[in-house]
Amino acid sequence: MSREIIAAVARGAAEPFTIERLTLATPRAGEVVVRLVASGICQSDLTAKHNFPAELPIVLGHETAGVVEQLGSEVTGIEVGDHVLVTYASCGNCRRCDAGLPGYCDHWVRLNGGRYGANSPLTTTDGQPVVGGFFGQSSFATHLVASARSVVVVDQDLDLTLIAAFGCGVQTGAGAVVNVLQPESDSAVAIFGVGGVGISAVMAARALGVSTVIAVDLSADRLHVAGELGATTLIDGAADDVATQIRAATGDGTTHALDTTGIDTVVATAIESLAPRGTLAVVGLGEPVIPIEVAKLIGLGKTVRGSIEGDADPHRFLPQLIDWYRTGKLPMDRIIRRYPLEAINAAVADCARGEVIKSVLTFAEL
Numbered sequence: 001m002s003r004e005i006i007a008a009v010a011r012g013a014a015e016p017f018t019i020e021r022l023t024l025a026t027p028r029a030g031e032v033v034v035r036l037v038a039s040g041i042c043q044s045d046l047t048a049k050h051n052f053p054a055e056l057p058i059v060l061g062h063e064t065a066g067v068v069e070q071l072g073s074e075v076t077g078i079e080v081g082d083h084v085l086v087t088y089a090s091c092g093n094c095r096r097c098d099a100g101l102p103g104y105c106d107h108w109v110r111l112n113g114g115r116y117g118a119n120s121p122l123t124t125t126d127g128q129p130v131v132g133g134f135f136g137q138s139s140f141a142t143h144l145v146a147s148a149r150s151v152v153v154v155d156q157d158l159d160l161t162l163i164a165a166f167g168c169g170v171q172t173g174a175g176a177v178v179n180v181l182q183p184e185s186d187s188a189v190a191i192f193g194v195g196g197v198g199i200s201a202v203m204a205a206r207a208l209g210v211s212t213v214i215a216v217d218l219s220a221d222r223l224h225v226a227g228e229l230g231a232t233t234l235i236d237g238a239a240d241d242v243a244t245q246i247r248a249a250t251g252d253g254t255t256h257a258l259d260t261t262g263i264d265t266v267v268a269t270a271i272e273s274l275a276p277r278g279t280l281a282v283v284g285l286g287e288p289v290i291p292i293e294v295a296k297l298i299g300l301g302k303t304v305r306g307s308i309e310g311d312a313d314p315h316r317f318l319p320q321l322i323d324w325y326r327t328g329k330l331p332m333d334r335i336i337r338r339y340p341l342e343a344i345n346a347a348v349a350d351c352a353r354g355e356v357i358k359s360v361l362t363f364a365e366l
Helices: 043-051 108-112 160-167 169-181 196-207 220-228 242-250 264-273 294-300 314-326 341-352
Strands: 003-009 018-024 031-040 063-071 083-086 113-115 122-124 132-134 143-147 151-154 188-192 212-217 233-236 254-259 274-282 303-306 336-340 358-362
Touching: 003 341, 018 143, 018 341, 031 160, 043 341, 063 143, 063 160, 083 160, 108 113, 132 143, 151 160, 151 314, 160 169, 160 314, 160 336, 160 358, 169 196, 169 254, 169 274, 169 314, 188 196, 188 242, 188 264, 196 212, 196 220, 196 314, 212 220, 212 242, 220 233, 233 242, 242 264, 254 264, 264 274, 264 294, 274 294, 336 341, 341 358
Parallel strands: 188 212, 188 254, 212 233, 254 274, 274 303, 336 358
Antiparallel strands: 003 018, 018 122, 031 063, 031 143, 031 358, 063 083, 083 151, 113 132
């Protein structure tokens, strides 16, 4: 049975989100309906909003925690009433999914790029289609439909508001460190941009016992928090000599680095700051093209590689993040600020001003 929900709808790049009543379709085979408790706001949501055609209203959002309310047919291992995290969608059958790399699923774009027209689970109350299924979710709403494969059941004593961002931002930042960079205790890791993704990378590096963790950001407030959460060196990203400061802190440059900004000049600095045979992972969506001095890569054996969702298999990695959260290695209460759904535009504005590291929307029941 379809149900009425409340959602924040994006109707154009320059338009604020509007709070609207929509209709959510009955789950199909292999799907579940989740009542949301919390949803993080990710930069990917805002990037999509600014690039989505205005004639296609869409419900964004993809960092989800909530309670299962309805099961479609053919769903196993999940029960109504389960507390869950919801993450990105993958097919589970292609070669990369079979290899434990669902972030590189052969069907990623189709499963995560949104569902359109009659295929969308969302319509206005007068029957007009609204794009749903963004990142397999569309979580800026009181309820969503998702594939059971995207759902990870968690213990009911956990504060869902504090762990909602695990499904994307935290998974991306921490996963890039744990799964991609794989630093050792004597490594030197630099994190460029310590918003939600970057601060998760800082915490993961410290959880692994990395001795030198460098945070680079334009915000003094974010740098302060990064220092409290494990960064050993803090650098103002507006300085002219960022690479020089990094070499001074490390002696030879960083063995590993992570860029969360997608800004070409920042990526160039991150590459310049690498020690010989150092590795930079890039996770930020920003400039479509980034110039790279190939001779320096070859001559010093440096590596630059991309990563999506931290190369993480959510069903394996999210439980690890929860373990770290329980043992105090991911003190999420230090980095999130809660906003009710109706204050989504204020949450976006605060994030854009650098006043908050991770904005998390909370939901009242209808």
